[in-house]
Amino acid sequence: MAKIVVVTSGKGGVGKTTTSAAFASGLAIRGFRTAVIDFDVGLRNLDLVMGCERRVVYDFINVIQGEAKLQQALIRDRMLEKLFILPTSQTRDKEALTAEGVARVMDELHGEFDYVVCDSPAGIETGALRALYHADEAIVVTNPEVSSVRDSDRILGILAAKSRRAEEGKEPVREHLLLTRYAPRRVQGGEMLSLEDVKELLRIPLLGVIPESETILQASNQGIPAIHMKGSEVAAAYEDVVARFLGEEKPLRFTQPEKPSFLKRLFGG
């Protein structure tokens, strides 16, 4: 039986798709059969970030509307045998993402996979609501910045009210905070919210911190999920995220600035 994990945030551009690609890859590296689904109907991007854009034939909406079988639409990852991508449609409007259709696809994935990762679109409309509805766990991707924190708080409210678990009165969706684009030096200088600040504001357990890094752009340029960028801080941070998600103890890394020089300490950096 699959566990369903939504990667969500409310705000756009905070790193949901980057995280979905890296996190799903990380689960597959650990040997779990994993499917990652793009819920951003009309603005397909997960395929690009995962480097499978030229292999898309059928999509999520084709499956919902009965034009293709799920097996035909699932794309096997280039690098990981146990990872599959379900791309979304670029052409249809988001109303095509019907509640019944999504439920049917989820049901079918349930038997085939260990984890289903749902990459949510930004906003709080149909696509985002469908993406979080079936979730057992939620990774709330947040930047240390006022509008992102506020939108994450909104999404937490929606998870608590509109998820299937909430509607059926089951145990609530397990929420995890993932802080991305974190710049320790700016935090130290008092110009960026610290991870303690964001934890205190959002009041959910911290799953990990991904440092701000040029590596992310290099990875997406090439269509390689960031967790494969060997030797980079970002890859190591995502590996830790996956480990913690699976219940392992991992101390936080990359959350302190490198020691500045004496002159910098004297004159400010």
Next chain:
Amino acid sequence: MSFLDYFLGSRRKSASVAKDRLKLILAHERSDGTPDFLPALQEELLAVIGKYIPVEKDQISVNMERRGDFEVLELNVLFPDQH
């Protein structure tokens, strides 16, 4: 903060301003804020009370506030002078 900042006296850091602003707005938004039916309720109450007593719009106020575990709907009607 650098050594020189210490002597020059630096302004309040923007991250702590951000945190304080967020604390306030999140607390407000989590309490559901003001229900959006309040203005309509105020209009209708004004119409009903107005049938019996001549009152002006600014003499009626309707407020909703949270006190501990429950919410209180408060209705204030200021009666006009009788003489």
